[in-house]
Amino acid sequence: MTFAPGNLIAGRFAAGIALALGLGQMAAADTLTIYSGRGEALVAPLIAQFEAETGIKTDVRYGSTSEMAALLQEEGTNSPADLFWAQDAGALGALAPVFAALPATENEKVLEVFRDPSNKWVATSGRTRVLVYSTERVEPANLPAKITDLTDAKYKGRVSWAPTNGGFQAFVTAFRLTHGDEAAKAWLEGMIANDAKVYKNNGTQIDAVAAGEVDFALVNNYYLGRYTAKDAEFPVDQTNFEAGDIGNLVLVAGVGIVEASDNKENAQKFIDYLLSPAAQQFISLQGYEYPVTPGVIPHATLESLDAVQAISPKVDVNQIGDLEGTLALLREVGLL
Amino acid sequence: MTGIATSGRAGRRPRPQLALLLAAGLVGVGTCLPALYLVIRAFGAEPAQLAEIVFRARNLMLLGNTLALVALVLAIGTLIALPMAWLVTRSDLRARGLVTFLMALPLAVPGYVMAYALLGLSGYYGFAREWFGVSLPPLHGLWGAALSLSLYTFPYIFLNLRAAFLGMDPGLEESAASLGRGRAEVMRHVVLPQLKPALISAWLVVGLYVIGDFGAIALMRYEVFSYAIYTQYAGAFDRTYAAWLSLMLLGVAALALFAQARLTRSRRFARVGTGVQRRVRPVRLGYWAVAAWGWILLVSLAALGLPLAVLGHWMRRGIGEIDWAMLAQAAVNSGIAGAVVAVLTVALALPVVLLTLRWPGRFASLTDRLAWMGYATPPLAFGLAMVFFTLAVIPFAYQSHGVLIFAWVMTFLALALGPLRLALMQIGMRPEEAARALGAGPGAAFARVTAPQLKGPMVAAGLLVFIAVVKELPLNWMLAPTGWRSLSTTVFGRTVEGMMTEAAPYALAIIVFSAFFVGLILKYEGVDRKESGRG
Numbered sequence: 001m002t003f004a005p006g007n008l009i010a011g012r013f014a015a016g017i018a019l020a021l022g023l024g025q026m027a028a029a030d031t032l033t034i035y036s037g038r039g040e041a042l043v044a045p046l047i048a049q050f051e052a053e054t055g056i057k058t059d060v061r062y063g064s065t066s067e068m069a070a071l072l073q074e075e076g077t078n079s080p081a082d083l084f085w086a087q088d089a090g091a092l093g094a095l096a097p098v099f100a101a102l103p104a105t106e107n108e109k110v111l112e113v114f115r116d117p118s119n120k121w122v123a124t125s126g127r128t129r130v131l132v133y134s135t136e137r138v139e140p141a142n143l144p145a146k147i148t149d150l151t152d153a154k155y156k157g158r159v160s161w162a163p164t165n166g167g168f169q170a171f172v173t174a175f176r177l178t179h180g181d182e183a184a185k186a187w188l189e190g191m192i193a194n195d196a197k198v199y200k201n202n203g204t205q206i207d208a209v210a211a212g213e214v215d216f217a218l219v220n221n222y223y224l225g226r227y228t229a230k231d232a233e234f235p236v237d238q239t240n241f242e243a244g245d246i247g248n249l250v251l252v253a254g255v256g257i258v259e260a261s262d263n264k265e266n267a268q269k270f271i272d273y274l275l276s277p278a279a280q281q282f283i284s285l286q287g288y289e290y291p292v293t294p295g296v297i298p299h300a301t302l303e304s305l306d307a308v309q310a311i312s313p314k315v316d317v318n319q320i321g322d323l324e325g326t327l328a329l330l331r332e333v334g335l336l
Numbered sequence: 337m338t339g340i341a342t343s344g345r346a347g348r349r350p351r352p353q354l355a356l357l358l359a360a361g362l363v364g365v366g367t368c369l370p371a372l373y374l375v376i377r378a379f380g381a382e383p384a385q386l387a388e389i390v391f392r393a394r395n396l397m398l399l400g401n402t403l404a405l406v407a408l409v410l411a412i413g414t415l416i417a418l419p420m421a422w423l424v425t426r427s428d429l430r431a432r433g434l435v436t437f438l439m440a441l442p443l444a445v446p447g448y449v450m451a452y453a454l455l456g457l458s459g460y461y462g463f464a465r466e467w468f469g470v471s472l473p474p475l476h477g478l479w480g481a482a483l484s485l486s487l488y489t490f491p492y493i494f495l496n497l498r499a500a501f502l503g504m505d506p507g508l509e510e511s512a513a514s515l516g517r518g519r520a521e522v523m524r525h526v527v528l529p530q531l532k533p534a535l536i537s538a539w540l541v542v543g544l545y546v547i548g549d550f551g552a553i554a555l556m557r558y559e560v561f562s563y564a565i566y567t568q569y570a571g572a573f574d575r576t577y578a579a580w581l582s583l584m585l586l587g588v589a590a591l592a593l594f595a596q597a598r599l600t601r602s603r604r605f606a607r608v609g610t611g612v613q614r615r616v617r618p619v620r621l622g623y624w625a626v627a628a629w630g631w632i633l634l635v636s637l638a639a640l641g642l643p644l645a646v647l648g649h650w651m652r653r654g655i656g657e658i659d660w661a662m663l664a665q666a667a668v669n670s671g672i673a674g675a676v677v678a679v680l681t682v683a684l685a686l687p688v689v690l691l692t693l694r695w696p697g698r699f700a701s702l703t704d705r706l707a708w709m710g711y712a713t714p715p716l717a718f719g720l721a722m723v724f725f726t727l728a729v730i731p732f733a734y735q736s737h738g739v740l741i742f743a744w745v746m747t748f749l750a751l752a753l754g755p756l757r758l759a760l761m762q763i764g765m766r767p768e769e770a771a772r773a774l775g776a777g778p779g780a781a782f783a784r785v786t787a788p789q790l791k792g793p794m795v796a797a798g799l800l801v802f803i804a805v806v807k808e809l810p811l812n813w814m815l816a817p818t819g820w821r822s823l824s825t826t827v828f829g830r831t832v833e834g835m836m837t838e839a840a841p842y843a844l845a846i847i848v849f850s851a852f853f854v855g856l857i858l859k860y861e862g863v864d865r866k867e868s869g870r871g
Contacts, residue, residue: 033818040826040838041838059818059819060818060819061818061819062825063813063814066569067569067716067813067814070569070575070716070720071720071723071814073575074575074720074723074724074727075723075727076727078727078731078734080734080735080818164567198557199557200554200555200557204555207460210460211460212460234460235460327574334394336567336568
C-alpha cells in the first residue's frame, strides 16, 4: 500500500485510545471510593482527617446528590463506589436497593428522631424545614402561622420554592402522609395559583429574598447561617410555623454502604468516623446543621434540638424515602 | 461498497481508503451509542405510563420554549457578529486585530459563569446595588437565558462570518458594481448569499449547543427541554421520562440538521478563475467609526467585562484561601486532557471531511450528520449511555480516562469539521491533481501538497476543541476517574452548595487558560488566510 496519511492517522488514533484506556484504571483495591453528594468545602476537611487517623486512602467523587443517585442507579451491581454520602433522605430512600444492610445496632448510635428503621443508611446530620423572609419587607406580625396560609391572597407572588430540591420533595411526601394526597394536591395547586416562584435550590431562593424578587422562601434551616456569618446586616431572617405544623419537618443527610462494595469493612470505619464526636462537632460548626449523636453541642445559632422536636410534626422518616407518589403528584400539577 | 464508489465521480476516482471508512465507522458507532441507550431506557416503561409521558401537554410547552430560545439566541448573536465580522474584514477600522481578538475571546467564558455574571448585575450583593445603589430587576426567563447564551456563543458566528468574508472573491462584487449595482444591492444580491452557508453552519453550531445547554438555563429559570431532562434525572430519579425527552430533543436536532443540509446543498462559491485573489478595498467609515467603537465597547463590556468583574468580586472575598498546588494540578489535568482530545478529534475529523468532500454520497453525508448528532446529544444522556455501555461491554475501562476521552471526541468532533471543511474547499483539488499528473500517488499527493496547507486550520480546529473540553462539565463530571480533578469539575464541586468564593479562582483559571488559546486560534487562522491568498 502506498503511503496514506489516513492510515497513519487512524493508527495513531488507535494507539492513543489504547494508551488512554490503560490509564486511570490504577485505583488500588483497598482505596475507599466515596461518592459525595455533599459539597467539597464541607467534606474534604473531614476526609483528610479520616485519612490521617486511620491510614485508609480515599478517592472522592463530588457531584450533586441527585446526579450521583442517577449514576449509582445506572451502575447498579457494577458500581465502583463503596459509600454514598447524600444530601437528603429522598435520594437515600430511592437508593435503598443498591445499599447493603448496616450492622443491626448502627442506627441506635443516632438520636431516635433521625433513625432509618430499614437500617439501609444512617443519618450524619439533621436539619429542619423553615420559612425564610425579608426583614425589610415583612412585619413579624404578618408571618403565616401555618404553611397552608401561604395560599392566602396576601402572599400572592411573594413566595418562592424549589420543586426539584430533595428537601422540598421530602416535605411534600410528609405532607401527603400527614394530611392525605388530596390536601397536598390542593395546597400545591393553591400555591401555583398564588404565583409561587420556582427556583433551583435553597441558596438561590435566599439570594432572591435578599434581592427583593420574593419576600418568603421555603428552605432548609442551615443555608441562612452561611450568609449571616459573613454579613450581620444581611436583610433576611428565618422562622418556624406554629407547633406541629408540617412546615417544621425535621430532615436528615446520611450515608449508606453500596452493596457492590468489596471494601465494606473500611466503609464501615468511615461511617464510624462520621458519627464520632469530632466529626459531628465539625459538621455542626461548619455546616450549621444538627448533630445526630447525643452529647455533641450544636452550633450556637441553632435552636435547641429539644425545642425543634417540640414543634416538629410526627412523621415516620422512612416513609419519606417513598418518593414515587410525590413525583407523580408534582408532575400532575405541572411542577416537574 | 459499490454504492460508495459509484456515487462519487464514477470511474475517475478510486474508492476511499480503508482508513477513511474505519474512521467513519467509528464516528457512526460512537455517536449512535447514546441514541441506542436512550431507546433501551425509553421502552423500559409500562405502555400506559408511556402514553402519558409522550403525550403530555407540557412537552409542547417545552418545545415552544426551546424554539423561542434558539431563535432569540441566534438573532442576538447574529446582530452582534455580523456587523463585527464586516468591520474587521471590510472597513478601515483601526486595530482590527484587537477587535477580532476581543470578539473571539468570549469563547473562553464558561456558560455558568456568564449566567452568574448577568445575575450578579442585580441581586443583594450585585454590582448595581453595591456600586450605584440601585436595584435592577433581575434578568430571568427567556431574555435572561437568551442574553447569557448569546454573549458567549456569538464568537462562533463571528469567526464563521469573518472566514466567509475573507474567503470571498472580491471579483464578484466588483463585477456587480461595474454592471451598475449600488452598494446596498451588491450587499443584498452578492455578499449576503455568499455569507449564507457560513451563517447557517454557525447557526447550527450555536443552535444545537443551545438546545443541549443546561447550566445557563437552570440559573435563568427558563423551562426548556434540556432543563426538563435534567429535572427528571436529578429531581425525580426518573430515567424513562428523561430518555423520552432526550429522544424528542434528538428529533429536533435531526430536523435542524436536515434543514441545514437542504439549505446549503449544492452551493459553490469557490473561486473559478486563475491568478491571485485580491483584497477588497476597505470601506471608509468616517464618523461611523464612533458608532462602531461604541458597539464594540458595549459588546466587550457585556461579554468580557461583566464575567471578569463578577469573578473578581468573588475572588476579593476569599483570595487568602487559594490552594495553589491544587489549582495548578487541576490546570495541568485540564490542559493534558484538552490537548489529547483536540489531537484525536482533529485526526478523526480529517478523514470524515475528506470523505464528505471527495466521495460525496449517502454514506459520507450520513457520517457527517451523525457527527453532528453526537454534538447535539444532551450531555447527561451521553454520559449515562457511556456508563451503561462501558459497564456492559468493557467494565475494566469504567471511569478510565479512555472512556472520557472517547466521549469528548464524539461530542466535539462536529466543532472540528467546519474549519477543516472550509479550508479543504478553498484549497480545492487542483494542486493535488497537478501533483498526481506529475506522477505522485494519491496518498503522497495529499501528504505533500494539501496537508502542509492544512496545518493552520487543523491547529485552529484543535484549539476550538481544546477550549470546549476545558469548559465542559457534565461528561467530565460523570465519566472522569474518581479523584481526578479538572478545572471545571472543581468549579462545579464548589458551586454545588453555593460556595462561589471558593469556586472563583478555578473559573478565572478556565477563562485565562482558554483566552490564551483563543489568541492562538486567530494566529493560525491568519496563517491559513495568507497562504490561501497566495495559493
